[in-house]
Amino acid sequence: MSCRRILASVEAGALLLMVAFLLFVCVPQRRAAPAGAEVTEFPGFHGEFPSKHYAGYITVGHEQQKRHIYYYLATSERNPTLDPVVIWINGGPACSGFSAFLHSIGPFKIEDSQVHVKDDPRVTVNPYSWTKMASLLLIDSPAGVGYSYAENEDDNITNDTSRVxxxxxxxxxxxxDEYTEFQSNPFYIAGCSYSGVIVPVLAQEILKRNEEFDTIKINFKGYSLCNPAVDVDIENNAHVPYAFRMGLISDELFQSLVTSCNGKYWNNSTPSCKGNMEQFYMDQEQALEKLFDTKLFREKLHAKETEVSGTWKRCPKYIQYTxxxxxxxxxxxxxxxxxxxxxxxSGDHSLLVPFSATMEWLKTLNYKETEKWHPWFVENQIAGYSVRYGSNILFATIKGxxxxxxDYLPFEAFVAYQRWIDGAASL
Structure with missing residues (x-):
């Protein structure tokens, strides 16, 4: 080999070493989850986990008002390096994230058919888990819910703004600080019911903070909500007409409500209206407590002992939430x-937040319809109806x-969510 060729080879090798060094120094390094965070056993479940799971605490607040927020991360079964990270904000307004985890969207599901009520709950794999398309991050929020806890009892008094x-x-x-390997993954927020109050406010907060120079940039892409609380007047006022349309109340009661309430069914102080509304408004909780409140599984799930975080309650009554x-x-x-x-x-049979209320509220945004109301299908059957608006808003009902x-139609709900998060042209 000539001297010139040897010199070129040395120079190329040195250049590669220099590039590798600069990449190591200048580019944030992806690393594994925190030491000791991996979960290898889950209460009531016997078998191999479908993906890696982690759990622990993140402390928020300040030195005098520390709050310790518990999380559980089930990574994607498909491709955790590239798939989205979805944080589930539970409704309630103050209920544990494990509620959705075991009843609807998580990798595990409580078996419905227990031989005896007193038997320990059994948990099986959920074939319609969102972890088949995304990494699912569940949290107990606000502090005091589930395994989360606060160091000061004053923090049991909270509200939407503080929670965000x-x-x-x-x-x-x-x-x-803890899961830097997910910083580049697309990030979505999800929830149902009361979390409709929290999710868009949190989304706005993320976007605002992303514009600041010295903060972490969260790779936010969007959010999803089912049967969401959006406007306290619209959603509560929709109960009576929806119930009548669905045949849930008699013609006589409906006509009495129309006459006495004059179209305003919620927060109406008219005595005759109040009387009719009182007539209008005439578990698995223990199973969850048996799963999550044992000393053994507190250790397995990296939760603090009862003496520190208190008795596990899905929706503790002592939280004073406004x-x-x-x-x-x-x-x-x-x-x-x-x-x-x-x-x-929206499930089209929900009375708590009727789909008709969500549709009425959507009209107030004044976005143009880009795809008219039409049926969407799963396995050649109508699964619901869908409409698309400008600015990337998709609304769909899930029939029945x-x-x-x-909780009701897990396959259809799973298909709808997967099509949306994977960016399908339509449901």
């Missing part, structure tokens, strides 16, 4: 006007489903 502050604090630390954000229109507009993806879906569609 804690959720952003949680996410920024989770991505920046709804201080009554309408969400402004927040939805702030996020959707920037083109972020939104999927709203109740308040949390995944």
């Amino acid at each position: 502050v804690d959720l952003y604090d949680f996410l920024s630390k989770w991505f920046a 709804r201080d954000i009554l309408t969400l229109t402004e927040y939805h507009l702030n996020v959707t006007s920037k083109g972020y993806r939104v999927f709203l879906y 489903a109740g308040h949390v569609p995944s």
